[in-house]
Amino acid sequence: MSRKRVAVLISGRGSNLAALIRAARDATYPAEISLVLSNRTEAAGLSIARTEGIANEVVDHTVFGADRSAFERALQQALDKHGVELVCLAGFMRILTADFVNHWHGRMLNIHPALLPAFKGLDTHRRALEAGVKIHGATVHFVVPETDSGPIIMQGAVAVREDDTETTLAARVLAVEHRIYPSALRLVASGRVRMRNARCQISDAVVPAEEFIVPKA
């Protein structure tokens, strides 16, 4: 089996990157993390890549000013140099142009800390608490030009507790992120995900039968 060459794009902490690296240590995992790219020199996730001996590069967006295309050409050059086949955005906080996104159509994944299509954008946990939702979570989806809108590959949910704060809720959702991102990448890298009419179909998907109702009556 040839493992898919994956680049993980980060801007900060890199805990999802760490989860992907951990999963890819398993020899049967269908992807390997070949490159870590950051748009920020000080991203903590870069040191995770260095410790793991994974190729890492910084493409500092501030150097390119408002020229998004030049920034993305530099990203693309790094991806090409490392023979990257799949891209995982993991806390990468730059908006990408339609040209770049379309070039990677069906080959670029993102993780978003909410159950899309609810709570697109930033501050998802604060907004979920304000809205009073009882179930919240995270989504792995393919990237399309419209932000946080691509076909959904996998979601994971948590119950919202009466005493939750943004911090406690974020921590439980993050734990879910660390489970679903490696699993979603496994599905994509092994060729089990097809996009059809802007939706994902997963072959041989195992779907648990139980309901998830919060609160318990």
Ligand code: GAR
């Ligand atoms: C994660 O919670 C991810 O879902 C979120 O940023 C965090 C990055 O954490 N992404 C977004 O908000 C994208 N709009 P990490 O660097 O520890 O993986």
